Amino acid sequence: MPPPKKDVRAAARASKKRPPAFLKNLRGVKNWKEAGAWLEWRDIEDIECITPDQAGVARGKMMPSSKFTSNTSLALPSAVFMTTISGGYPQDRGDFTYPADDGDLKLLPDLSTLSVVPWESDPTAQVICDLVHQDGRSVEFTPRNLLKRVVRAYEERGLRPVVAPEIEFYLVHKNPDPDYPLTPPVGRSGRPIGGGQGYSIAGVNEFDELIDDIYHFSEMQGLEIDTLIHEEGAGQLEINLRHGDPVELADQVFLFKRTIREAALKHDTYATFMAKPIQGQPGSAMHIHQSVVDLASGRNIFSDESGDETDAFRHFIGGMQRHMPSALVMMAPYVNSYRRLTNAASAPVNTNWGYDNRTTAFRIPRSDPSARRVENRIPSSDANPYLALAGSLACGLIGIAEQIEPETPVGKAANEDEIDLPRGLLEAVGLLESDDALQAMLGAPFIATYGAIKKAEFETFMEVISPWEREYLLLNV
Template identity: 55%
Template sequence: MDDWLSGLPEHARAYLKGRRLDEVECIVSDLSGIARGKAMPAAKFAKQSHFYLPASIFQQTITGEWADDGDQPFLEPDMILQPDLETACAAPWTADWTLQVIHDMVDPDGAPVPVAPRNVLARVVALYRARGWEPVVAPEMEFYLVARNTDPRQPVVPPLGRSGRPAAARQAYSMSAVDEYGPVIDDIYDFAEAMGLEIDGILQEGGSGQIEMNLRHGDPVKLADEIFYFKRMIREAALRHDCYATFMAKPIQDQPGSAMHIHHSVVGTDGNNIFVDAQGEETPAFSHFIGGMQKHLPQVIALLAPYVNSYRRYVPDFAAPINLEWGRDNRTTGLRVPISNTQARRLENRIAGMDCNPYLGIAGSLACGYLGLVNQIEPAEQFKGDAYASDEGIPRNMAEALDLFAEATEIHEVLHPRFAEIYRSVKDLEYRAFLQEISPWEREHLLLNV
């Protein structure tokens, strides 16, 4: 057993130093970003090179139903899970000494399972690399700490801070607001250190109990792995302090939604950013990347905003752009060019919600930029002024987003047609289930008035 432990990342070895590893969690991300898999004694993990899970885990909806895959669904064939030991890290909230390991999924012939979200993102990255490009991303994570909500019929409310008052709204960048739930933040830092996860910064956002966490830039698959780990870890840190962490796009009425802004740049074979030339001037490649985003983002909104609640975030003047304009240092545009030095020239996609699966959200965003580069798509003119007053450029509900995704054959080829088929089937089933629900608003305003 010691042989495989010696090959673990340094932070995992440091976590286990002087201790006996008890358990290994073999995990994968399903379409919703939920960690699925199996836990086993460390001694058993050390003896096996691979494990099995049924392919049907990618047909399960967020409500627990099963979508038809159209391909002999009654067989439920197994996938082979192969551990990526570079992803091994601590699960520091557990009672014993446990490691988590993300696994890659292949079929019995060794080919990547095309529906697995990590494989979808790896496929898009491979398309970039085949052309001599290295995509680089830097995600921003927004989430809420909220009071425990054990009755789904009741609205979500902010947690009580150490002052005994509910977390305050409209206190963006306030250090005292962050201090209100300092013990949760302390555990997030401690857990992140044990897991080898690097936090670039934490700040208070505009909502009550809303936090933004920035991650440093890097490889898209590695960063998606980190977000996948972070979401699980942050939930555990919150539970230690009698509150919940939620990554819903819009958990509290009349409060801002939570986004997963994605900063994009692309490095060429010479190691330089292809968005600028040797003189520091922006290149046609930068324009084409923006053009691809503007043309294709509507077709991948179903990935960036995957639930009916996601579209409640797209409200004008609530820090959630609903347009496809691009501008320089303009937070009202859906696509923003931040202030930076020339080699850090990048484009920020502000459309994605924090409720998206990080692998699929980043894959969808990169796919748009890739098609822009390959097809040399020209963007619209830079937008100057308040883009909230511009035309809405994205679908405003799940049904419209799914229709656009269904027609996006170029996007399907980049992500994989089989993935597109299964994803739409799952999301159609989720949407139909939602339409069967009768909301409190309907009972309040329609029961006796219509």
């Protein structure tokens, strides 16, 4: 009788050799053989196969790890990626129609994203998946594939975009009743958190244990936080991520949102990425720092050999200025998003740009020439990171391709000027649908699907009677 088979961990312990280095990877493996060993090394019982929908919500399937590594075919109905944030379905109209058979889309795990799920009680892992049709074609309208499409457009020109997102969010008192306004949480001092705490260390310390869990959960997933600060709002925090590849950074934001929500729930608190969750408090943004590197030389194309600004730098800004209003619905995807984009608030209201000017839409931070970049301050934190990055980078690339000259930089406060961004969801959808350059860059299937979803969400919103209407119209009209 043959000896009993030893598992990977027991074999490694019994051997005098060190275990393969990939077993200790916090995030990602190269192939299925490594994936099987990685899961066994950690005694993983279940694995979540997830992918972002149009809202950035994790959709997918959970299965035993043994099934995951046995060449199991994974699929989800195509309609899952055509639903509204409330779970409804848009009507067939214009260029948008549901597939007649609502056929399955295949999930293809990206093993470079394999990591543990640290908040689960049983040993659990997660992996982000791409979506393809049954014949292997990429599904054009899904968020991760869309961002890959834009990155490929850069590669076809010998370029590589580099990004660094900053994500703001609120911690709020647990509130299961949507009819009541959200309120700031109570910190370790025992008092409700007040506003005006920008960059306050004491403000961060109010949530020491929760933040410790955010760091701990992030470290276990191989996610790297660059800095964490308290923002101006009551209980508003911001996490900055290190710069890198757009798809990888979008993956990190996708996972960070899950992580922060779970850490907050552990402390009986909500974390929300709504753009404007509390009346009278600042909105929450997802600022995106962007630069572009030449693939052949590795040089930042925004600076020449002398360290001066290049035409490509100016044209990137020009593309952002001309096409960002059309891409706004990818940065501000909900009715609530437009409550943030108002005069004299800490958010842009137009497409001005300037040097180290935080009141403009496109800020050029102070930096060495090699780190010259454009910060897009328009996106709100409710945006799907894949779509926000895809839309922002698409605008910049169109500017480079069409050599669009920017307007003169602004050296004064620009957030009290006339608002020249779309003022609402339907206007923003209309601009996206009518922009031929963005349609060519992003593809007609995405434009049609996303536009239909946003129109359906607006109609659902219009069914709700707000407190403002009851207060000012009930007895006065």
